[in-house]
Amino acid sequence: MRPYDAEIAKGESFVTLTCPHCGNDRNFQVKTLQMHVVNLENGRVEVSEEDRPTVLEVLCDECETALNFEEFEETLRKEVLLTIGAR
Numbered sequence: 001m002r003p004y005d006a007e008i009a010k011g012e013s014f015v016t017l018t019c020p021h022c023g024n025d026r027n028f029q030v031k032t033l034q035m036h037v038v039n040l041e042n043g044r045v046e047v048s049e050e051d052r053p054t055v056l057e058v059l060c061d062e063c064e065t066a067l068n069f070e071e072f073e074e075t076l077r078k079e080v081l082l083t084i085g086a087r
């Protein structure tokens with residue numbers, strides 16, 4: 001059995017995710033990490049390089065159980081990354 005459920009409905013992407021601990025299938029916390037390189041120019045702070053955020057951790061918003069993002073279905077992962085503008 002797969003730890004997380006995700007399925008694709010005909011044609012359009014339809015993903016599901018259910019917390020194995022409490023059954024919550026709606027609210028999840030996605031923690032990301034983003035790097036910025038800033039430099040000081042003439043007394044001002046400027047961003048010279050910016051990384052797109054990477055997913056650090058996914059938690060159930062109800063019981064805070066940590067979910068393994070690496071084990072999510074490919075479609076679900078892509079949807080999450082796309083939605084939060086990460087990679």
Ligand SMILES: [Zn+2]
Nearest residue numbers: 019022060063
């Ligand atoms: Zn939960």
